[in-house]
Amino acid sequence: MIMFAIMPLWHWKGGQNPSGIRGRTTPQEFRQRTERFIQEYQVGTEKGIPVVQPPPGADLYLEASMWSWRPVLKLKKGASYTLHLSSFDINHGFSLYPMNLNFQVVPGYDYGLKVMPNRSGDLRIICNEFCGVGHHIMTGKILVEE
Amino acid sequence: MISFRTCPVTGLKIESQAASLLRWHAVTAVVHFLIGVCAALLLALTRWQAVHLLPADWYYRILTAHGLNMLIFFIIFFEMAVLYFAGPILLNCRQPAPKLGWLGYWLMLIGACTTNYFVFAGKADVLFTSYVPLKAHPAYYLGIILFAVGALISTLLFFATLVVARREKTYTGSIPLVSFGALTAAIIAVITLVHGALIYVPTFFWSLGWMQLDPEVYRMVFWALGHSSQQINVAAHVSCWYLLAALTVGGVVLNERVSRTAFFLYVLFISMASAHHLLVDPGVGPAWKVWNTSYAMYLAVLASMVHGFTVPAGIETGQRLRGFTQGRFQWLTRAPWGDPGFSALWLSLVIFGFGGGITGVVIGTEQINIIAHNTMRLPGHFHMTVVGGTALCFMGVTYYLLPLIFRKRVAFYKLAQIQPYLFGAGITLMGIAMTYAGTFGVPRRHWDVSFTHAPFPVQFPPVVDLFLAAMGVGGILAFLGGISYCLIAVASVFFGKTLSDEEIRSGGPGLPPGVVRLPRQTHSQEQADEAHRQGNPGTVVLVVIFFVCFVLYYFTNWKVLSMLWKVG
Ligand code: HEM
Ligand SMILES: [Cu+2]
Numbered sequence: 181m182i183m184f185a186i187m188p189l190w191h192w193k194g195g196q197n198p199s200g201i202r203g204r205t206t207p208q209e210f211r212q213r214t215e216r217f218i219q220e221y222q223v224g225t226e227k228g229i230p231v232v233q234p235p236p237g238a239d240l241y242l243e244a245s246m247w248s249w250r251p252v253l254k255l256k257k258g259a260s261y262t263l264h265l266s267s268f269d270i271n272h273g274f275s276l277y278p279m280n281l282n283f284q285v286v287p288g289y290d291y292g293l294k295v296m297p298n299r300s301g302d303l304r305i306i307c308n309e310f311c312g313v314g315h316h317i318m319t320g321k322i323l324v325e326e
Numbered sequence: 327m328i329s330f331r332t333c334p335v336t337g338l339k340i341e342s343q344a345a346s347l348l349r350w351h352a353v354t355a356v357v358h359f360l361i362g363v364c365a366a367l368l369l370a371l372t373r374w375q376a377v378h379l380l381p382a383d384w385y386y387r388i389l390t391a392h393g394l395n396m397l398i399f400f401i402i403f404f405e406m407a408v409l410y411f412a413g414p415i416l417l418n419c420r421q422p423a424p425k426l427g428w429l430g431y432w433l434m435l436i437g438a439c440t441t442n443y444f445v446f447a448g449k450a451d452v453l454f455t456s457y458v459p460l461k462a463h464p465a466y467y468l469g470i471i472l473f474a475v476g477a478l479i480s481t482l483l484f485f486a487t488l489v490v491a492r493r494e495k496t497y498t499g500s501i502p503l504v505s506f507g508a509l510t511a512a513i514i515a516v517i518t519l520v521h522g523a524l525i526y527v528p529t530f531f532w533s534l535g536w537m538q539l540d541p542e543v544y545r546m547v548f549w550a551l552g553h554s555s556q557q558i559n560v561a562a563h564v565s566c567w568y569l570l571a572a573l574t575v576g577g578v579v580l581n582e583r584v585s586r587t588a589f590f591l592y593v594l595f596i597s598m599a600s601a602h603h604l605l606v607d608p609g610v611g612p613a614w615k616v617w618n619t620s621y622a623m624y625l626a627v628l629a630s631m632v633h634g635f636t637v638p639a640g641i642e643t644g645q646r647l648r649g650f651t652q653g654r655f656q657w658l659t660r661a662p663w664g665d666p667g668f669s670a671l672w673l674s675l676v677i678f679g680f681g682g683g684i685t686g687v688v689i690g691t692e693q694i695n696i697i698a699h700n701t702m703r704l705p706g707h708f709h710m711t712v713v714g715g716t717a718l719c720f721m722g723v724t725y726y727l728l729p730l731i732f733r734k735r736v737a738f739y740k741l742a743q744i745q746p747y748l749f750g751a752g753i754t755l756m757g758i759a760m761t762y763a764g765t766f767g768v769p770r771r772h773w774d775v776s777f778t779h780a781p782f783p784v785q786f787p788p789v790v791d792l793f794l795a796a797m798g799v800g801g802i803l804a805f806l807g808g809i810s811y812c813l814i815a816v817a818s819v820f821f822g823k824t825l826s827d828e829e830i831r832s833g834g835p836g837l838p839p840g841v842v843r844l845p846r847q848t849h850s851q852e853q854a855d856e857a858h859r860q861g862n863p864g865t866v867v868l869v870v871i872f873f874v875c876f877v878l879y880y881f882t883n884w885k886v887l888s889m890l891w892k893v894g
Contacts, residue, residue, distance in 0.1 A: 196887050196888070196890055196891075196892065196893055197612065197692075197693055197893070198606045198612075198692065198693065198695065198696055198893075202608045202610075202611065227781040228781075229781070265608070266608075269459070270459050270541075271457045271541060271545075273700045273769070275700065275701070275769060278766070278767060279767075279890050280701065280766070280767035280890075281696055281890060281891060281893065282606060282695075282696060282697065282698070282699035282700055283606045283608075283696070283699070284545075284606050284607045284608065284699065284700075285608075286541050286542050286607065288540065288541060288542070289542055289608035291607075291608035294892070294893060295891055295892065295893045296891060296892040296893075297891050298890070298892065304782055304784045306767070306772075306784060308699075308700040308701065308769035308770070308771075308772065309457070310386065310453050310460075310771045311460070312451075312460070313382055313383050313386060313451070315386075315771075315772065315773070316382065316772050316773040316774040316775075316777070316779075316780070317774075317777070317779045317780040317781070318780070319777060319781060319783070319784060320782060321782045
């Protein structure tokens with residue numbers, strides 16, 4: 181009974197919930213959206229992947245595809261953003277290291293999560309849903325600055 | 327032609343067709359287990375990063391094969407054997423339509439072989455979940471469909487048996503509890519197989535390019551199938567707990583009505599527990615997630631907790647009736663630890679409850695799932711439920727089926743006596759190590775957590791290497807336990823001499839104690855009253871320990887969660 185109560189309570193008071201804003205999209209539409217986002221805020225490239233630095237409060241678009249995460253994000257500690265996740269091809273898994281935050285990334289679905297980084301650092305995204313033989317090299321990067 | 331023989335131990339009439347269906351399903355189950363267990367060793371040695379045995383493509387291929395052969399083929403073949411046992415044999419009746427039974431068997435076998443062939447040929451590297459739009463060769467799906475149809479036929483035959491037994495009045499009163507448990511398993515199996523058809527048939531068409539399929543819908547229906555099939559396992563192995571308790575220590579059923587209600591709860595609420603695979607998915611909303619994981623799942627968990635109390639309590643009372651009445655724990659210290667049927671039963675109970683149960687409820691909580699989804703905590707959890715719980719329990723059952731149904735001695739009996747400990751210890755070590763590794767974010771189904779070729783390398787803390795090594799060692803132990811089991815089963819069945827009734831009754835090496843002298847199942851009124859007065863002080867202590875562990879683990883996880891990024 182207690183356990184039953186905690187889940188809704190945490191939705192109300194707690195800081196970590198998997199609800200998000202859930203919407204439908206298509207792989208092409210999401211790709212275009214991500215490219216627009218990159219053009220708008222790009223500040224460089226790293227390992228061939230664009231690095232973007234959007235202002236606090238912005239909508240972030242992160243696209244998973246076999247086998248990379250695009251783009252690299254530069255965020256501010258304590259600022260809040262809406263992180264949109266989707267996939268261009270098959271299922272992938274968003275796993276933020278070292279926090280160990282995990283979300284499923286499904287093609288055709290836009291998973292919009294309100295996030296607020298609480299520590300600065302150089303973070304990694306690990307793909308943790310099997311996505312073919314390159315699955316284990318599929319990593320991405322998020323930088324959180326003071 | 328119907329021919330019966332009378333079992334010299336239990337006095338049950340055993341019909342030859344039913345017995346031979348049972349034998350073939352059990353043997354085939356062991357063969358699939360053998361494939362699975364060899365695959366398991368390779369996987370454990372690959373995930374142990376310091377050893378890192380297989381190349382990437384073979385790791386994923388073997389992982390697919392392991393999941394399929396263990397979770398689907400081995401377990402379901404064995405469950406069909408359990409149904410033949412709980413049906414015609416326990417109910418003392420003839421096997422209706424044995425031809426259909428064989429049809430079911432062959433469909434399952436052909437299906438399993440087809441699917442396995444395409445997996446090992448490298449045409450289906452999709453892991454057993456085969457999440458759309460990851461695509462395998464169409465024959466892969468076809469094989470699974472054939473397998474499911476076969477299983478459906480055998481399950482329906484079990485219902486037919488119930489009808490026949492009732493009509494021919496081969497038992498008095500209501501059906502035995504073990505059969506009742508098997509009945510709930512069979513009902514869930516039908517629901518599951520229907521979901522299976524709902525998802526695999528469209529997926530098959532999709533793989534041929536005939537239709538479209540939505541990835542999230544696939545995940546939803548797949549887990550409606552995938553999780554309720556786990557419930558078949560639970561219902562089946564809980565039935566086997568009751569069976570083994572009765573055979574090994576004369577365990578009593580404290581309250582028939584309570585146990586039956588608990589079985590029934592499984593049927594009512596379980597198919598909804600599939601939701602907990604989708605807790606961090608974009609397709610479904612929070613209300614649906616909370617509803618399905620709390621209300622519905624906790625009722626099913628409640629049912630498991632009821633059995634988790636009544637089975638050990640039944641063992642305690644059974645032992646007290648046999649004269650082990652001193653103190654709180656004499657019944658446990660003087661239990662037949664050398665009887666592989668009993669040790670498998672007890673270890674299965676403990677690993678399932680403490681290991682699998684606690685981790686399961688915790689990671690199945692909507693928000694906590696954020697820090698668990700697809701990490702090594704998942705295989706850690708289910709190796710303690712379905713392997714430490716179900717598979718180990720089935721091994722214990724095997725040691726009784728060999729003499730009672732196959733009429734063979736258990737070969738290498740000394741090895742059989744330590745086998746449950748070896749397997750149980752290995753799985754526990756591996757499960758715990760996986761759980762801890764997962765806590766650091768180590769992903770499951772991942773070939774290389776050193777990320778040598780990844781563009782942005784990830785460096786796990788050194789302690790993770792320690793956990794992965796422990797997982798490897800646990801995996802090796804479990805492999806040794808598993809391979810011993812195969813060896814014993816195969817040697818007994820194919821190389822053992824068939825025993826006569828006399829030989830079974832007179833005992834000798836290779837016959838578990840419960841076979842030689844079945845513990846008395848009925849007791850005089852005074853004895854029953856005395857046992858009732860003593861109650862179950864030992865089990866109560868165990869249950870208290872369980873709850874303390876549970877609460878600690880549960881709140882630790884909320885604490886860890888609360889320290890993360892805010893997300894919502
Ligand atoms: C000898 C005992 C066993 C050992 C050593 C073992 C070991 C392993 C290992 C190392 C993995 C890979 C985890 C990963 O890399 O993500 C795995 C996965 C798995 N095992 Fe086992 N296992 C054993 C028995 C079983 C049994 C009896 C079952 C089922 C009844 C089972 C079901 C599974 C499943 C479903 C997976 C997940 C496959 C996937 O992620 O696609 N295992 N096992
Ligand atoms: Cu991926």
